[in-house]
Amino acid sequence: MAIFRARRVLWRSFSTISSHPLRVCIVGSGPAGFYTAEKILKTHQGSQVDIIDRLPTPYGLVRSGVAPDHPETKNVINQFSRVAQNGRCSFFGNVALGSSISLVELQELYHVVVLAYGAESDRVVGIPGEDLKGVHSAREFVWWYNGHPDGRNLDPDLKNTDTAVILGQGNVALDVARILLRPTSELAITDIASHALTALEQSSIRKVYLVGRRGPVQAACTAKELREVLGIKDLYIHIKETDLKITPADEEEMKNSRIHRRIYELLSKAATAGPSQPSSGQRELHFVFFRQPDRFLESYDKKGYVSGVHLEKTGLKGIGSGKQIAIGTGQFENLSCGIVLKSIGYKSVPVDDLPFDNQKGVVPNVKGRVLSDNSGDPTSFENGLYVCGWLKRGPTGIIATNLYCAEETVASLSEDLELGVLASTTRLPKLGRDGLLQILDNRNVRVVPFSAWERIDKEEKRLGSLRNKPREKLTSREELLKVAGSE
Amino acid sequence: MLISRLCRVGFRVAKELSRGGYAYMSRSRYKQRHCSHYQWSTLELLPETRAFQGSIFQKHHGFSTLASDGASAGAMKRKERKFFLNKNIVLFGRISVTFVSKDGEEIPIQVPIGMSMLEAAHENVIELEGACEGSLACSTCHVRVMDMEYYNKLEDPVDEENDMLDLAFGLTETSRLGCQIVASPELDGICLAIPAASRNFSVDGPGYSPSFQCLFLSETAPAIADGTMKEFGG
Numbered sequence: 001m002a003i004f005r006a007r008r009v010l011w012r013s014f015s016t017i018s019s020h021p022l023r024v025c026i027v028g029s030g031p032a033g034f035y036t037a038e039k040i041l042k043t044h045q046g047s048q049v050d051i052i053d054r055l056p057t058p059y060g061l062v063r064s065g066v067a068p069d070h071p072e073t074k075n076v077i078n079q080f081s082r083v084a085q086n087g088r089c090s091f092f093g094n095v096a097l098g099s100s101i102s103l104v105e106l107q108e109l110y111h112v113v114v115l116a117y118g119a120e121s122d123r124v125v126g127i128p129g130e131d132l133k134g135v136h137s138a139r140e141f142v143w144w145y146n147g148h149p150d151g152r153n154l155d156p157d158l159k160n161t162d163t164a165v166i167l168g169q170g171n172v173a174l175d176v177a178r179i180l181l182r183p184t185s186e187l188a189i190t191d192i193a194s195h196a197l198t199a200l201e202q203s204s205i206r207k208v209y210l211v212g213r214r215g216p217v218q219a220a221c222t223a224k225e226l227r228e229v230l231g232i233k234d235l236y237i238h239i240k241e242t243d244l245k246i247t248p249a250d251e252e253e254m255k256n257s258r259i260h261r262r263i264y265e266l267l268s269k270a271a272t273a274g275p276s277q278p279s280s281g282q283r284e285l286h287f288v289f290f291r292q293p294d295r296f297l298e299s300y301d302k303k304g305y306v307s308g309v310h311l312e313k314t315g316l317k318g319i320g321s322g323k324q325i326a327i328g329t330g331q332f333e334n335l336s337c338g339i340v341l342k343s344i345g346y347k348s349v350p351v352d353d354l355p356f357d358n359q360k361g362v363v364p365n366v367k368g369r370v371l372s373d374n375s376g377d378p379t380s381f382e383n384g385l386y387v388c389g390w391l392k393r394g395p396t397g398i399i400a401t402n403l404y405c406a407e408e409t410v411a412s413l414s415e416d417l418e419l420g421v422l423a424s425t426t427r428l429p430k431l432g433r434d435g436l437l438q439i440l441d442n443r444n445v446r447v448v449p450f451s452a453w454e455r456i457d458k459e460e461k462r463l464g465s466l467r468n469k470p471r472e473k474l475t476s477r478e479e480l481l482k483v484a485g486s487e
Numbered sequence: 488m489l490i491s492r493l494c495r496v497g498f499r500v501a502k503e504l505s506r507g508g509y510a511y512m513s514r515s516r517y518k519q520r521h522c523s524h525y526q527w528s529t530l531e532l533l534p535e536t537r538a539f540q541g542s543i544f545q546k547h548h549g550f551s552t553l554a555s556d557g558a559s560a561g562a563m564k565r566k567e568r569k570f571f572l573n574k575n576i577v578l579f580g581r582i583s584v585t586f587v588s589k590d591g592e593e594i595p596i597q598v599p600i601g602m603s604m605l606e607a608a609h610e611n612v613i614e615l616e617g618a619c620e621g622s623l624a625c626s627t628c629h630v631r632v633m634d635m636e637y638y639n640k641l642e643d644p645v646d647e648e649n650d651m652l653d654l655a656f657g658l659t660e661t662s663r664l665g666c667q668i669v670a671s672p673e674l675d676g677i678c679l680a681i682p683a684a685s686r687n688f689s690v691d692g693p694g695y696s697p698s699f700q701c702l703f704l705s706e707t708a709p710a711i712a713d714g715t716m717k718e719f720g721g
Contacts, residue, residue, distance in 0.1 A: 072622035079618065223650035224624075259653045398654055399618060400627045 021088075022047040022417070023432035025106050027097050028116035029053040030060020031399045032389025034080040035406035036114050041086055043414055049089045050110075050433050054096035055149065056448040056480040057456060058084065060118060062399065064148040067175045068190035069182065071470060076399060084450045090433055092440075093448030094481065100445045101436065103353045107384060109435040111426050112413060115354070115363065115370075116388045119346035119395040123361075125167065129296025134160075134306040138172050138343035145179055145200075147193030147473035149480065158203035161338020165309050167293055168343035169212040170220035176341050177208045178229045181283050191464065191471045207284045209335060213292040213314055213326035216243060216267045217250040223262050230270050235285055236278035239271035243289040249318050256322060288335075290314045292326055296340065308336040346395035355382070362394050363387045368409030369416070384425050386413055452484035459483045573675070576600070582675035586613050587633065589683045598670040604630065604679060605666040615681055621666035623647045626655035628665035633678035635661060640673050657682040 022044050026033045029051045037049045057063060059077055066073045084091045095101060097117065106113050122137040124130060136156060143151025164180055166173045179187070184201045212219060216239075219226075230237055244267065246254075254261040267287065278284050291311040299307035311333055314326040348363070350356035355373050357364045364371040365387050372380040388409040389402050397405075416422050431438075440447055448456075456474065463472035474480050575581055581597040586608060588594060598607040605628045608615035616627035629652070632638040638661040644652065648667050652658060665679070 070624065072619050072624035075620040075622060075624070076618040078620065223653055224647070227646065227650065258658070262649070262653060398625070400616075400625055400654070400656075403616060403618075403627060404656060 020429035021432075022112065022426065023110045023430045024049045024112045024114065025110040025432075025436070026051045026114045026116055027053075027106070028060060028118055028389065028391075029058040029080075029091060029093075030116065030118055030389065031062060031076070031080075031402040032116035032118065032391075032405060033060070033114075034058075034083055035402050036116060036388045036409060037089055038079075038083045039406050039410040040413070041083065041088055043410060044417075047088060048432055050092060050436065051084070051089070052092045052095040052097070052101075052436075054094070054100075054117075056093040056453070056477065056484055058091055058093060058450075058453055064143055064146045064151075066146075067142075067179065068146065068187065068192035069178070071190070073399070091450040091453065092436070093453060093484075094446055094477075095436075095440060098351050100440060100443065103351060105439065106436075109431050109439075110384075111422065111430050112384050112386065114386045114388055114409065114413075115391055117348075117391055119348040119361070119390045121347045121349050122342065123345040123347050125293055125342060125344060127293055127295050129298060129306065132296050132298055132306040133157075133304050134338060135296055135340045135342065138166070138168070138176050138341045139346055141176055141341050142172065145192055145196035147191075147196075147475040149475060149477045152193070152195060152475045156199070156339060158199055158205055158339065160204075162204050163207045163209070163337040164205050164339045164341065165209045165211060165335055165337040166341045166343055167211050167309075168220070168345075169210050169287070170343060170345075171222060171225045173210055173341075173343035174221050174225040174229050176343060177210055177285060178225075178232065180205055180208050181229075181232055181235060181285060183233060189468050191469055191473060193473055193475055194467075195475070205339070206281075207286065209286045209288050209337070211288045211291050211293070211309070211311065211335070213290070214316060214324065215246075215250065215289050216287070217246060217253055217260055217264050218316075218324065219260075219263055219267070221263065222259060223266060226263060226266050229285065230266065232283075232285075234282060236282045237270050237274055238278075238284065238286045239267055240289070241271055243287075244268050244271055247316070249316070249322075249324055253322055253324070290316075290326070291333075291335075292328060294328075294332060297334065305338075306340055307338070308334050309340060310334055346390065348391050348395070360394060363391055365392055368392055368405075368412045384422055446481055446485070448481070448484045456480055456483050576672050576675055582670050582672060582677075584670070584674070585676075585678045586611075586615070586630075587678060587680040588614065589681050600670050600672065602670050603666050604628075604668040604670070605664075607670065608665060613681075615665055617666065623651055623664070623666070626651045626653075626664065629655035629658070629662060630665045630668070630679040630681055631659050632661040632663060632668075633680055637674060637677045638663075641668060655682075 024037075024040055024047055026037055026049060033051050033053075037051055040047055040049055051058070053060070059080060062074055062077055062080075083089055097103060097106070097115075103113070120139075122139050129135070134157060136154065140151055140154050141156060144154040144156065145151075158180075166176055179192075179200070180203070184197065187197055187200065244264075246264070254264060288311075290313055292314050294310045294312045296306050297308040297310055299305045312328045313331040313333070315329050316324040317327045318324050347361040348356075350358075355364050355371060356362075364373065366381075368386050368388055370382040370385040370387050372382055386409050388405055390396075392409070393401075393405060417426065437447065457471075460471040460473055463474075464470050466472070474483060575583065575597070579597070580600050582600065584596055584598045584604065584607065586594045586596065594611070594613055596607060596611045596613070598604070602610075603621060605615060605617050605621055608628075609617065615630070618627045619625040621628075632641070641663060644663065644667065648664055651664060652662055655662060655664075668674070668677075668679070
């Protein structure tokens with residue numbers, strides 16, 4: 001075994017190029033960015049990897065997406081910290097692609113640039129009333145309760161109504177439902193942002209509807225999250241038994257998918273398990289299936305505010321390869337509410353000089369190698385430019401999905417290095433880190449290196465300990481930069 | 488000093504056993520050594536150990552009987568190996584585990600009883616991811632038990648583990664989370680394959696290479712050889 005290891009080490013050092021180090025810049029410090037960095041550092045022993053992020057804080061959605069009451073899911077931060085602390089790796093926060101430094105400049109400073117900046121926008125439903133007040137994207141709501149600096153001013157009104165409607169039944173939808181319905185005493189000891197905790201403590205929301213276009217067999221959530229929301233203390237769960245009827249096409253779908261089978265079983269059990277009516281004052285969670293939103297209804301009393309959703313009943317239609325889509329039936333009904341959270345998917349944001357597929361919402365690529373355009377011409381690649389994570393695959397999957405995504409992208413990179421595809425750039429040394437910091441300094445960008453993040457981390461933990469929370473997040477850029485800069 | 492003591496114990500056991508006798512070790516003479524919080528010592532061990540002391544005796548006799556009956560060389564070798572490994576458990580509180588890496592490389596290690604396979608992999612610098620650090624909040628430590636016989640010896644997964652297995656890539660009938668498999672004497676000789684990190688994993692497998700150790704310890708052919716391993720998509 002020792003001999004095998006030694007052979008592997010030798011192979012790795014020979015796989016690096018010539019006398020100057022391979023300089024890589026990764027844009028985005030979420031799971032995609034860090035798994036890519038880890039893989040590159042391991043595979044290319046001479047490489048120097050810099051990770052930049054537009055926020056002063058690293059870790060992407062692990063910090064700002066994973067729900068506050070899921071602390072174990074955030075344990076992966078320990079692994080990412082070790083990567084950042086590697087001598088050949090540097091983290092630079094508060095550096096935005098586009099405004100702080102352009103893509104072209106990064107390509108001049110580094111041999112390889114990997115874009116892993118995820119998806120910071122939303123799919124739109126595209127129906128009338130979508131810009132009424134009280135209609136928010138779930139992404140913004142999650143940012144708000146997770147203390148993301150760009151989410152702190154959302155200020156959702158949780159006091160004007162007792163009903164919230166969530167469009168979508170994926171894990172983000174379930175997270176949002178759970179945060180709205182969980183006893184706030186349980187949330188008070190998590191790392192939830194304090195402005196959100198205060199708002200939730202004063203919230204009058206007692207009923208939450210999770211609305212899906214299709215049926216329980218097609219629900220996009222996973223078992224852990226569903227089990228958790230069904231298990232909330234003293235919560236009345238309502239699922240229409242007629243919605244649970246399955247067709248042969250449904251059975252076929254479940255036969256091929258363990259996840260969907262187990263989700264359906266959980267929903268079936270929940271439909272018959274509890275009482276048929278809620279007790280007075282009890283909070284309620286309703287699963288609504290086979291309904292798609294037609295338009296958002298405006299309130300008569302409060303102009304410009306949402307008062308409900310006009311829903312169309314749907315039926316399922318097979319479109320081949322075992323998939324079924326929702327088709328409107330022309331029958332409608334209204335669902336009253338004071339707040340709507342759209343949880344129908346994220347979308348990536350394009351940047352200058354970067355090919356972008358607007359329809360799919362991703363950067364066109366083949367196994368992580370960025371294509372020059374959307375034409376689909378597989379031979380025209382952007383030299384030295386790679387992509388990983390949601391920006392590559394679309395906004396689906398779990399943290400671990402990025403592990404495999406990173407492996408694929410780094411395999412493409414390694415292959416390109418070996419075959420000399422990148423020889424024109426790798427032949428020459430690049431300024432890398434020093435060049436980047438010089439330019440940023442000239443532009444008065446306040447870079448937040450990892451050691452400065454560690455100061456923020458320590459301060460958040462300290463503030464948290466005063467309130468029996470694992471941390472108290474600093475939610476404004478100013479506060480974060482102040483603590484980062486202090487000694 | 489500890490090592491020399493253990494060696495002396497080892498030699499004594501070997502001597503006694505080779506004579507076809509049963510070496511009784513009094514508890515008072517061999518006290519527990521706390522090298523780590525795992526069971527690293529001789530006979531203050533788990534109750535199972537006593538059964539194993541007995542089984543060593545049985546196996547030894549079985550071996551002699553078989554020899555005189557002219558049984559196959561393979562069967563004799565298997566029993567001989569089992570005998571060797573059981574001594575490991577008795578004396579050192581460890582079991583033998585073989586990891587098969589993504590590249591098909593076999594890595595045999597010793598795992599103290601009570602340690603999880605995830606921890607054991609990390610202690611031996613074996614590449615097994617563990618994003619949530621063993622808290623049942625991810626599926627990155629997914630391993631495949633190569634042998635159905637061993638898979639059946641494991642306790643059934645709890646709901647929480649099944650929820651995570653739903654999300655594992657390349658799930659099979661004998662998939663488990665490495666953080667939930669805890670070393671115990673009956674798992675001695677278990678083979679665990681680390682799935683290749685490929686989203687389109689094919690049924691052919693990541694290059695399982697049959698080896699002496701794995702084959703001999705399995706009573707039934709591993710599922711992978713039959714080609715009956717099903718893909719559980721998600």
